[in-house]
Amino acid sequence: MSDDLPPLRDVIRRHGIAAKKSLGQNFLLDLNLTGRIARAAGPLDGVTVVEIGPGPGGLTRALLTEGARRVIAVERDRRAIAALEEIAAHYPGRLTIVAGDALEFDPRPLLDGGPVRIVANLPYNIATALLVAWLTAEPWPPWYDRLVLMFQREVAERIVAPPGSKTYGRLSVLAGWRTQAKILFDVHPSNFVPPPKVTSSVVEFVPRARPLPCNRALLERVSEAAFGQRRKMLRQSLKALGPDPLALLASAGIEPTARAEQIPVEGFVALAQALSAPHP
Numbered sequence: 001m002s003d004d005l006p007p008l009r010d011v012i013r014r015h016g017i018a019a020k021k022s023l024g025q026n027f028l029l030d031l032n033l034t035g036r037i038a039r040a041a042g043p044l045d046g047v048t049v050v051e052i053g054p055g056p057g058g059l060t061r062a063l064l065t066e067g068a069r070r071v072i073a074v075e076r077d078r079r080a081i082a083a084l085e086e087i088a089a090h091y092p093g094r095l096t097i098v099a100g101d102a103l104e105f106d107p108r109p110l111l112d113g114g115p116v117r118i119v120a121n122l123p124y125n126i127a128t129a130l131l132v133a134w135l136t137a138e139p140w141p142p143w144y145d146r147l148v149l150m151f152q153r154e155v156a157e158r159i160v161a162p163p164g165s166k167t168y169g170r171l172s173v174l175a176g177w178r179t180q181a182k183i184l185f186d187v188h189p190s191n192f193v194p195p196p197k198v199t200s201s202v203v204e205f206v207p208r209a210r211p212l213p214c215n216r217a218l219l220e221r222v223s224e225a226a227f228g229q230r231r232k233m234l235r236q237s238l239k240a241l242g243p244d245p246l247a248l249l250a251s252a253g254i255e256p257t258a259r260a261e262q263i264p265v266e267g268f269v270a271l272a273q274a275l276s277a278p279h280p
């Protein structure tokens with residue numbers, strides 16, 4: 001589905017939005033692809049989409065043509081704002097542009113009811129920081145009903161990695177604890193302008209209604225200690241936590257000789273629970 005707005009290449013030329021590496025700018029100009037991402041996040045009827053880094057607005061336009069009730073788009077590059085204002089004029093009342101830093105932006109005061117979804121072709125330099133902030137939202141279930149995000153393939157693999165795999169780590173534990181995450185599809189570098197060095201992947205996160213109960217900060221401490229020395233046995237790596245690691249492992253029902261990458265999310269939750277219990 002296309003709109004009557006000018007081609008993105010013309011928009012970029014007219015507004016002088018040549019991609020800057022420092023802003024993680026790799027633009028998607030192919031309407032088939034932006035449409036595919038928007039549909040992967042759909043159906044969007046009645047949904048408010050929070051988009052990070054709209055740039056010249058390719059994905060923004062797709063989200064609006066695919067029927068998003070409203071898009072709230074936060075963009076740090078001031079050069080892109082005038083281009084986005086043209087889109088806002090084309091879809092009266094449906095596009096809210098926020099000129100600012102996504103790392104400091106809380107969309108909640110701008111929301112006006114209905115489901116909220118975060119959809120973005122993320123700037124890679126801040127992608128993990130943004131994801132961790134969304135995954136550690138409080139209260140839980142969070143204010144959004146789904147995340148549909150583009151990452152570098154290597155980061156996407158770390159997010160969805162199962163226990164036992166080489167890429168399983170802190171991000172997999174956090175994402176697996178609070179959400180069901182899966183890679184929807186890959187995007188080849190040639191689809192971006194300029195092309196990045198690596199393949200990208202679109203990842204979907206559906207928040208779990210009831211994640212296993214545990215203190216998030218303790219879960220992060222446990223997985224940080226365990227994966228900080230991922231080749232060591234847990235009886236060694238968990239010494240960093242303070243209390244006797246053997247007692248912690250025993251109350252979590254985990255073998256002291258196990259290594260971080262063998263432990264499923266439930267095991268890390270059990271360790272966090274053991275850490276929160278009074279120590280003898």
Ligand code: SAM
Pocket residue numbers: 023024025026027028029052053054055056057058059060074075076077080100101102103121122123124126
């Ligand atoms: N959505 C556009 C697309 O798909 O063509 C652009 C995606 S590009 C990978 C990332 C976008 O994030 C750029 O427009 C960049 O200016 C913006 N950006 C980078 N850092 C940002 C930040 N801290 N806050 C908000 N936007 C940021």
